[in-house]
Amino acid sequence: MAATKITSYDTFNRWIDSFNDLIDTIGGTSDLGDSSDKFATTEYVQNRHHGVLTKNLTGFANVTLTSSECGHGIIIVTGAMTTNCNVIVPNAYNHWILYNLTSGGKIITFKTSTGVGLTTRFSHSPIFAVCDSTDVRGISGDALKEGVFLECDSVLTTSYTITEGKNALTAGPITIGDGVEVQIPSGSVWTVL
Numbered sequence: 001m002a003a004t005k006i007t008s009y010d011t012f013n014r015w016i017d018s019f020n021d022l023i024d025t026i027g028g029t030s031d032l033g034d035s036s037d038k039f040a041t042t043e044y045v046q047n048r049h050h051g052v053l054t055k056n057l058t059g060f061a062n063v064t065l066t067s068s069e070c071g072h073g074i075i076i077v078t079g080a081m082t083t084n085c086n087v088i089v090p091n092a093y094n095h096w097i098l099y100n101l102t103s104g105g106k107i108i109t110f111k112t113s114t115g116v117g118l119t120t121r122f123s124h125s126p127i128f129a130v131c132d133s134t135d136v137r138g139i140s141g142d143a144l145k146e147g148v149f150l151e152c153d154s155v156l157t158t159s160y161t162i163t164e165g166k167n168a169l170t171a172g173p174i175t176i177g178d179g180v181e182v183q184i185p186s187g188s189v190w191t192v193l
Contacts, residue, residue, distance in 0.1 A: 091113065162182070
């Protein structure tokens with residue numbers, strides 16, 4: 001098949017229009033929080049990895065973030081808290097760097113509507129959080145003080161499968177909840193210290 005040569009300005013415009021139609025047919029560009037197979041623009045990628053959402057929680061016991069809000073790579077919560085607060089995120093795979101800059105000493109829990117949440121108090125240290133579409137878990141900068149301390153949950157409440165070809169390490173003792181299973185693939189090891 002021979003290459004197509006653009007011979008005029010009108011032909012070029014028709015080619016551009018056809019390309020734009022193709023993009024529209026495929027689904028256009030992604031919005032923050034979109035997990036479809038649409039094209040991702042540079043703006044989308046920059047906001048996803050470097051975009052900052054600041055959310056004031058003052059006066060709320062529950063705040064639900066939209067998919068678009070959760071599309072930012074960094075989420076900062078602020079506000080003068082008089083009660084504990086749940087920040088509810090969509091049930092979707094995602095990850096963030098979280099900062100809890102609230103005052104009042106109350107607990108802020110990042111969670112899905114049905115899963116286990118990540119509880120935080122005021123801290124200037126970042127928390128790396130991951131949502132597996134059910135639960136939100138994380139590791140805080142406080143938990144990794146000077147590269148010496150790693151803090152783990154002491155109760156496992158959901159079943160877990162260790163990644164094939166990987167080993168896992170847990171600081172124990174650990175309590176495994178009723179009906180909860182840990183699957184260890186052949187060749188992998190789970191060590192509880």
